[in-house]
Amino acid sequence: SRPTAKLGVALLGLGGYSTGRLAPGLQQTTHCELRGIVTGSPEKIPVWQERYGIPDANVYSYDTLDEIADNDAIDVVYIVTPPSLHARDAIRAAEAGKHVWCEKPMAMDEAECRSIIDAAEQNGVSLSIGYRLHHEPNTQTIIRYGREETYGAVTGVKTGAGFVGRFPDPTAWRRVGALGGGALYDMGVYPINAARYATGLEPVAVRGRQWSERMDLFGDVDEFTTFELEFPGGIVVPGETSFGETMNYLDIEAERGWYRLRPFMNYTGVGGETSDGTRLPPDPGHQQARQMDAEALAILEGRPPIAPGEEGLRDIRVVNAIQASSADDQAWIA
Numbered sequence: 001s002r003p004t005a006k007l008g009v010a011l012l013g014l015g016g017y018s019t020g021r022l023a024p025g026l027q028q029t030t031h032c033e034l035r036g037i038v039t040g041s042p043e044k045i046p047v048w049q050e051r052y053g054i055p056d057a058n059v060y061s062y063d064t065l066d067e068i069a070d071n072d073a074i075d076v077v078y079i080v081t082p083p084s085l086h087a088r089d090a091i092r093a094a095e096a097g098k099h100v101w102c103e104k105p106m107a108m109d110e111a112e113c114r115s116i117i118d119a120a121e122q123n124g125v126s127l128s129i130g131y132r133l134h135h136e137p138n139t140q141t142i143i144r145y146g147r148e149e150t151y152g153a154v155t156g157v158k159t160g161a162g163f164v165g166r167f168p169d170p171t172a173w174r175r176v177g178a179l180g181g182g183a184l185y186d187m188g189v190y191p192i193n194a195a196r197y198a199t200g201l202e203p204v205a206v207r208g209r210q211w212s213e214r215m216d217l218f219g220d221v222d223e224f225t226t227f228e229l230e231f232p233g234g235i236v237v238p239g240e241t242s243f244g245e246t247m248n249y250l251d252i253e254a255e256r257g258w259y260r261l262r263p264f265m266n267y268t269g270v271g272g273e274t275s276d277g278t279r280l281p282p283d284p285g286h287q288q289a290r291q292m293d294a295e296a297l298a299i300l301e302g303r304p305p306i307a308p309g310e311e312g313l314r315d316i317r318v319v320n321a322i323q324a325s326s327a328d329d330q331a332w333i334a
């Protein structure tokens with residue numbers, strides 16, 4: 001029988017993603033309840049308290065976060081701040097004895113990722129990265145095609161994710177390198193992760209190129225990044241990501257056919273087709289609700305997370321290799 005208890009979740013960082021997707025998604029979960037908030041913006045507190053019935057006792061700021069250790073109503077802290085702040089707050093949540101869900105990109109570099117993983121281990125809490133697509137049914141299907149070689153062994157992958165962004169506020173984190181901005185951190189982890197889950201392999205060499213065209217907007221970060229990931233066995237995956245061009249594809253070639261997801265990374269509408277006419281119609285469910293329920297159930301049943309910290313670290317290792325390769329024009333071994 002399935003556990004009936006619900007995990008109390010506190011969202012940390014009440015920006016666009018928490019407001020638009022995670023809080024509404026939590027209303028659709030079976031195994032979670034939105035019970036707390038952690039915010040640096042006092043004006044958001046009454047709005048969230050009223051909308052979601054959050055009591056004063058479950059409201060924290062970044063200054064009082066450590067006190068969450070004494071609050072039995074909160075089981076999970078979900079880190080939804082700009083990437084450069086993930087490590088700091090994820091470690092504090094783990095040290096407060098709370099399970100940690102952390103948004104992508106996991107952190108700025110491998111060392112930060114490792115420090116989050118270590119903090120979770122040392123404090124005996126679960127750690128999961130917000131890879132919602134690992135819970136998306138069509139994505140799970142194409143991962144299975146690769147693993148079971150439904151169309152033969154995978155021989156090639158092409159993938160890209162981007163949109164035309166402006167972010168008019170010059171302090172918006174997506175425009176600020178020190179906060180973890182740029183297309184590669186924000187969008188690039190999707191094609192990197194997809195190349196890894198489509199092949200089931202880890203890259204052995206990485207080449208990358210990063211640049212900006214609208215320097216007024218993206219003078220401090222990459223507006224465009226292209227890369228090549230070389231996998232064991234010789235598969236070379238071309239990937240691209242962008243704040244200056246719309247793209248959203250994951251195309252896979254195998255020995256006896258092909259399959260693809262277009263779009264492959266949207267909140268809704270992820271779907272595609274295969275070379276033998278199998279349709280992969282979009283799933284109508286709420287992706288983030290599915291993600292949070294699955295990770296909550298893993299915690300409740302004492303299982304490892306579906307998307308563990310190591311999964312986030314492996315993508316950041318590739319991100320850093322792309323950055324290094326772009327900087328010195330060499331291929332970098334991941």
Ligand code: NDP
Pocket residue numbers: 012013014015016017018038039040041044080081082083085103104105130131132173186
């Ligand atoms: P926003 O800029 O909309 O919100 C970030 C929030 O973080 C702010 O509103 C603020 O909340 C808090 N914050 C704390 N310190 C700072 C700071 N120094 N500068 C800016 N904000 C700060 O970002 P998003 O919600 O779009 O993204 C947050 C995270 O979620 C990122 O890691 C992003 O990659 C990820 N994300 C994931 C998606 C997915 O599909 N998995 C989709 C979109 C985003 P407060 O005022 O409450 O303190």
